[in-house]
Amino acid sequence: MVNRQMTPASKLGDQGDVLSNAARLFREKGFERTSLKEIAEACNMLPGSLYYRYNSKEALLVELMRRGVDLVTAEVESAYASSDDPVERLRLCIKAHLRALLVDSDAVYVLLFEWRALGPEAREEIIELRDQYESLWAEILETMIEQGVIRKNVDGRLLRLIGLGALNWVATWFDPNGAHSLDAIGDLIWQIAMDGVINKGGQA
Amino acid sequence: MVNRQMTPASKLGDQGDVLSNAARLFREKGFERTSLKEIAEACNMLPGSLYYRYNSKEALLVELMRRGVDLVTAEVESAYASSDDPVERLRLCIKAHLRALLVDSDAVYVLLFEWRALGPEAREEIIELRDQYESLWAEILETMIEQGVIRKNVDGRLLRLIGLGALNWVATWFDPNGAHSLDAIGDLIWQIAMDGVINKGGQA
DNA sequence: GTCTATACTCTGATAGAC
């Protein structure tokens, strides 16, 4: 449902992007419930042909997840660089993360929800990459705490994990045809994180 | 790692609770990566014996998820009933949800993270049960909005989904031996939802 | 690069003895 920028050769011989097709299927059905046969079919190929590109099903998944990390990192870094105001910057980064997860590519979803399909070695690599990405968020939040924008008694790490949880879980319920746009949802999450929802004083 | 209340006959012939063993394995490895052989071994049985109790692997999963809904519902309803103050009630319900998900049973985790393993029919049933549970949260939040405790311009449904997302994702990173207790995490989520994290006025 | 053909393994599931 994502990544619909069709290359010229999309009618037949859609071997253009095995990863995109795999990502979509892994997202829709999960890694274990998707067979190489299905992936091959989506690429107009036969199962055996996939092994020319990837040594195993897991290698394909790993490559996919690397792409996911790259993508979400680029998106958030770009948002980070587009403002100097820490509060506004946070708002933009929240929306960038949501966009990467729900609009740009299925790879980010797979990265976040299918890591249990990885063996020990691959898991270690991907966790490391994910931690690198999250360190970007650590920087954003710690800066805000140091500058006194966020109350100093708030634990930055917990705040990061809780916030990313709220963001990541959006992928399980967001409806592109629903009443609220992804940007509106991002704004609300930002607003809750900043001001909370309690009604102080007058009837707001 | 959970549900360690051993029944007397726990040495051998641990057929006492197939569901508990399955829940633990499904949580640790995922539904598809857990074979009936493994489940049977954990129960000191052989694979074929499981079919006396459940007609299929999926039937076992469904029964497990029903248990998960019952458990988390009971826990949150109990918390709900233990206070009349809406704000305090919310705090207690948040902690109850976390407890059900991370301490009481592996079934709640499986319910939340393995629903894609269900076929269409079973999925419909479980989604319905999950929606019933979530309606409990809808009630909590809508009441707070009506009473003016939560700002009236906040969308109750979005707030519920965002909040439950933050809570559910805790299951992916919580460390029982870590620096923060589950209750402390619950309190922080509650505090963020209520007041936000921004530093208004003095150096708090 | 892709296809053909196939090997090997594992899994969920069944039937009937005990």
Added chain:
DNA sequence: GTCTATCAGAGTATAGAC
């Protein structure tokens, strides 16, 4: 209720032709 024995099917992966 549990075990024994077994099946049919699907899945990943490989080797070699083209």
